Amino acid sequence: xxxxxxxxxxxxxxxxxxxxxxxxxxLASLGADVAIHDLSWTGPAKYGEAADLDxxxxxxxxxxxxVCAVSGNIGDREAVAAxxxxxxxxxxxxxxxxxxxxxxxxxxxxxxxxxxALDISFEDIKVLTDNNLIGTMLVCQAFVPAMKAxxxxxxxxxxxxxxxxxxxxxxxxSTLKAGVVHYTRCLAKELLxxxxxxxxxSPGPTKTARFQATRVVDPKRxxxxxxSFNRYAEPDEIAxxxxxxxxxxxxxxxxxxxRVDGGLSLFAG
Ligand SMILES: NC(=O)c1ccc[n+]([C@@H]2O[C@H](COP(=O)([O-])OP(=O)(O)OC[C@H]3O[C@@H](n4cnc5c(N)ncnc54)[C@H](O)[C@@H]3O)[C@@H](O)[C@H]2O)c1
Numbered sequence: 001x002x003x004x005x006x007x008x009x010x011x012x013x014x015x016x017x018x019x020x021x022x023x024x025x026x027l028a029s030l031g032a033d034v035a036i037h038d039l040s041w042t043g044p045a046k047y048g049e050a051a052d053l054d055x056x057x058x059x060x061x062x063x064x065x066x067v068c069a070v071s072g073n074i075g076d077r078e079a080v081a082a083x084x085x086x087x088x089x090x091x092x093x094x095x096x097x098x099x100x101x102x103x104x105x106x107x108x109x110x111x112x113x114x115x116x117a118l119d120i121s122f123e124d125i126k127v128l129t130d131n132n133l134i135g136t137m138l139v140c141q142a143f144v145p146a147m148k149a150x151x152x153x154x155x156x157x158x159x160x161x162x163x164x165x166x167x168x169x170x171x172x173x174s175t176l177k178a179g180v181v182h183y184t185r186c187l188a189k190e191l192l193x194x195x196x197x198x199x200x201x202s203p204g205p206t207k208t209a210r211f212q213a214t215r216v217v218d219p220k221r222x223x224x225x226x227x228s229f230n231r232y233a234e235p236d237e238i239a240x241x242x243x244x245x246x247x248x249x250x251x252x253x254x255x256x257x258x259r260v261d262g263g264l265s266l267f268a269g
Contacts, residue, residue, distance in 0.1 A: 005032035011034070024060060155184075157200040207234060
């Protein structure tokens with residue numbers, strides 16, 4: 001298949017379901033071979049999106065690209081190294097890395113409770129830190145050196161609008177996503193002479209299955225056909241921004257944070 005990402009290989013973490021899955025599908029639709037990933041092989045089933053990673057991979061191959069699937073904890077360096085070996089063997093070197101895995105899921109499997117600054121448990125703080133900040137750093141440490149050696153690559157990290165404003169609850173999650181935004185700037189600075197761009201997308205509230213299963217949704221904000229931007233994003237609307245930043249149309253955009261939230265966060269910075 002030919003497209004603006006033909007000949008490229010992309011790795012999207014957390015792409016067994018939700019936003020990551022929409023991003024992997026979008027990159028494949030533009031011609032990239034993609035490695036999909038989830039914490040476990042049946043991660044896609046958690047909120048009923050697909051049976052497992054095999055089912056998601058099969059669907060993405062409709063774009064006529066090569067797809068491979070890996071599973072493992074991004075907060076575990078050995079697991080990340082093993083996933084890299086599999087991807088290198090099956091698809092070759094990664095040119096596009098999307099760090100989408102993460103979220104506000106704590107140690108017990110749902111949202112931390114309590115989830116405010118002074119009461120959240122130490123176990124939840126540790127799990128959220130692995131899932132959102134340490135995991136992103138470990139995956140970059142594993143995959144970016146090959147991009148640097150090749151003099152070519154694009155990293156898109158996924159933060160959240162919550163990274164850009166004071167939040168309570170979701171204090172630790174938003175703090176870690178702010179860390180992801182700043183890490184993006186620092187990594188871009190470090191790679192300025194190496195041909196590797198690093199940007200971050202901060203989605204607003206988006207209608208993934210996990211989003212709808214773990215909070216009370218406002219029915220007035222569900223309809224994507226309404227004129228008002230005061231609604232939840234569709235996963236595909238976030239994926240479009242990621243595909244733009246990942247590819248050649250954004251070739252001089254580097255170290256930037258793009259808030260994709262319909263105008264929810266209308267402030268400077
Ligand atoms: N949906 C929203 O409203 C929204 C808004 C802003 C930001 N985000 C961010 O977008 C990303 C995707 O969110 P989503 O709504 O699709 O949620 P989701 O729970 O459906 O997807 C998250 C994915 O990350 C994986 N993951 C989490 N921790 C992991 C770990 N340590 N190792 C390996 N895999 C891990 C999960 O298994 C899952 O595949 C997250 O980083 C989230 O913080 C989502």
